[in-house]
Amino acid sequence: MTARRFKVLVAGLLILVAGGAVALSQTAGRHMYHRGMGGPEHHMIGFLTKHLDLTDAQQSQVKNIFAQEKPTIQPLMQQVAQSRQQLMREATSGNFDEARIRAVASQQSQAETELSVEHAKIASQVFNILTPDQKTKALQMLQNHEQHMQEHMQQGQDSPEE
Numbered sequence: 004m005t006a007r008r009f010k011v012l013v014a015g016l017l018i019l020v021a022g023g024a025v026a027l028s029q030t031a032g033r034h035m036y037h038r039g040m041g042g043p044e045h046h047m048i049g050f051l052t053k054h055l056d057l058t059d060a061q062q063s064q065v066k067n068i069f070a071q072e073k074p075t076i077q078p079l080m081q082q083v084a085q086s087r088q089q090l091m092r093e094a095t096s097g098n099f100d101e102a103r104i105r106a107v108a109s110q111q112s113q114a115e116t117e118l119s120v121e122h123a124k125i126a127s128q129v130f131n132i133l134t135p136d137q138k139t140k141a142l143q144m145l146q147n148h149e150q151h152m153q154e155h156m157q158q159g160q161d162s163p164e165e
Contacts, residue, residue: 044069079118086111
C-alpha cells in the first residue's frame with residue numbers, strides 16, 4: 004500500500020473519530036457536560052485510548068487539541084443545528100417556498116463544509132501524535148469500518164423493493 008493511500012485512509016478514520024465527537028456533542032454529550040462528566044472529547048479520548056492504547060501524554064495532547072478547536076467548532080455545530088431546524092420549520096409551514104428552503108439549505112451546506120474542514124484539521128493533529136503502531140491500528144480500524152459500511156450498503160441494495 005502506498006504511503007499516500009495509507010495517509011488518506013488513516014485521515015478518514017480520524018475524521019470519523021472527530022465526526023463522532025460532533026454526534027456525541029449534539030446528543031448526550033451536552034447533558035453529560037452539564038453534569039461534570041466531560042463532553043464528547045471525553046468519549047473520543049476514551050475510544051482512542053481503548054482502541055489505540057494512547058499514553059497519558061497522548062491523551063493530554065488530544066484533550067488540548069479538542070480544547071483549542073472547540074471555540075471554532077461549537078458555533079459551526081450550532082449553525083448546522085439551527086439550519087436543520089429552520090429547514091423543518093420551512094418544510095412544515097404549509098407554505099412551501101422553494102427559494103427560501105434553498106437559501107437555508109445553502110447556509111447549512113456552507114456550515115457543514117466548514118465543520119468538515121475543522122474535523123479534518125483535528126484528525127490530522129491527532130494522527131500526528133500517534134506512534135507508527137497506533138497508525139497501523141488506526142488504518143486497520145478504518146479498513147474494517149469501510150468494509151462493514153460497504154457490506155451494509157450492499158445489503159440495502161439487495162433487499163427487494165416494497
